[in-house]
Amino acid sequence: MSYLNQLVSLAIGSTIVLYATASLGLSATEVARIAKGATVKIESDTSQGSGQIIQQQGGQYLVLTAAHVVKDRRSKYTAITFDNRRYQLSPESIETLPGVDLAVVRFRSDFRYAVPKLGDANASTEGTTAYVSGFPSSTVAIDLSIFSFTDGKITANSSRPLKDGYALIYSNNTLPGMSGGGVFNDRGELIAIHGRGDVDTKITISEIDPNIRIKTGFNLGIPINTFQQLATKLGLKIGSRPIVARATSPKADDFILSGFERVSKADLPGSIVEFTKAIALNPKSATAKFWRGTCKLLMGESQGAIADLSAAIALNPKKVEAYIYRGSAYAKLGDKLQATIDLDRAVSLTPQSDFAYGNRCALKFQLGKFNDAISDCDRAIQLSNKNAVYYSSRGAASYQLNRYPAALLDQNTAIGLDRNLPQAYYHRGLIKTAIGQKQSAIIDLQAAAKLYLDRQDNQKYQQMLKKIAELQTSR
Structure with missing residues (x-):
């Protein structure tokens, strides 16, 4: 029994x-x-x-x-x-x-x-x-x-x-x-x-x-x-609430769930199709618009991402991630002012969020504001001192300012926290190249290449191979 x-x-x-x-x-x-x-x-x-x-x-x-x-x-x-x-x-x-x-x-x-x-x-x-x-x-x-x-x-x-x-x-x-x-x-x-x-x-x-x-x-x-x-x-009664029958006709949430499932499998085009179906059934779904915009961002469709994320913000003005991802899309289009406004808004909404500071650090890095990037990463690390990404980001900014000892320390810390973080090996390889440790740099770049290959990121993988070839042929 x-x-x-x-x-x-x-x-x-x-x-x-x-x-x-x-x-x-x-x-x-x-x-x-x-x-x-x-x-x-x-x-x-x-x-x-x-x-x-x-x-x-x-x-x-x-x-x-x-x-x-x-x-x-x-x-x-x-x-x-x-x-x-x-x-x-x-x-x-x-x-x-x-x-x-x-x-x-x-x-x-x-x-x-x-x-x-x-x-x-x-x-x-x-x-x-x-x-x-x-x-x-x-x-x-x-x-x-x-x-x-x-x-x-x-x-x-x-x-x-x-x-x-x-x-x-x-x-x-x-x-x-x-x-x-x-x-x-x-x-x-x-x-x-x-x-x-x-x-x-x-x-x-x-x-x-x-x-x-x-x-x-x-x-x-x-x-x-x-x-x-x-x-x-099975003959067992748990709780006293009667079971309420669920709707049988399709609803927006059904397609949102299907969209999420496709996101988990990295099927971004399929995800967009599902989220579009959800929006057709419920034009006021902030979730569907936010995620369709996020998928478009991941696929490099910045204009479409901005349109969807703006619609999501109109429906939910406190959605912090929507500002972060829209800011990223604006940055890709070269609109530095709007990108900065969005990331500043995200930080103001969640001043205790390491996620908001960490992403603003990345934006400041892209904009060439390396000291500001370091300040934001400092704050992100204060809020979450075991996150390898923040150390790697701060180290990358220090490298751009020729602060090699600080940059190397941060990349070492990042790798110690997460040995599967490819960008940490990549940046450490750059630092070692700058300080004359060519062979050790090649080893790091090879490690980065393998990790990018494992992630099926062919563009980054090829970038690593090119950098390794340059070092191997240089004097």
Whole structure:
């Protein structure tokens, strides 16, 4: 008998601890308290993810997570609650659900853990608040895996999920290890399970301008309604909210989801087609216009990008990335004044954003304002001192000012933080060439060439080969 069916036999009258939520929105602090109490870390010797407590009956807790978090049945998994108590998960306590990237796990405990109320994901439309909880994996930038709670907005909510059940898109910053964590609305209700984030897409850094960064916002969750429907078919009732039927006719969000999926596969022309369909159905979709403009920018269509990004800004004047990418497009067209205005606007909207300062640094570099670029990168590094791109950008600006020791130190730091950052090897190769370390420079340029080739950036790859040939034939 499956675990889901076994739960049906539990006493219907058993106490289920739920957080009550107000009819009006809660503060972010209140939602974070709810999320933290019900979010667990799920780890093995080789992987880490997150999970969400959704039911408690007779000391037995049911945790919902992404199936890929517990996919290796040879591994021994442990659930770790917010109070750092550890519960071993036996193989029979883990069950994947059919047709979706969801799994349930169970553990027993004498301690009381609160269960969040389940919400209706269908009610979460573009522009509404979303929070994501989870435990990011430890990295160079994050020394310990600690609870993370990020805020953002719903970008789209499709009635036609992807093959693994993903249908909800949101703008929150997420990190590896948060898969399986919860997506909450502003009432503290669990509306989805997070499963995919920015790291899944091939388009994370663009070299349209030196080191301009592209945030995809490609965060996907599986609506809790999808789980409830599957649980009902298996004879298990989770939550009291009735399932609301989804629309069957195509809507704009369906094409936005399809467009995002194509972006993740670097199919930019296909993405533009899908976003255009979304705009035809909903001309006021800021998301569709923003992303169509971003795709055009990535394809070098600066005029078209400016038109779409301007339309997105008119619909959402606080969309910081729209100003950054439009500024990049203006810079490509040689309109330095408008480019500077847009990047300044982005910084003014988010004065604590390393992303805004980092991109303005790249723009100032392109405009030849190297001291200003260094100042912006200084600020970006203060706000995010483990980001390799910012060190590489600052080092590139220092190189232009013939400050070779500072430039070399920054490129070394960048490579230490990210050994797969091609522009850091390229710039370090230039610096070493300038200080007479030709052989070492060739090694760096070869490393850059390989990384660009791996990224299928043939233009940059050929540029590296040309530079290497020049050094090899020079005296």
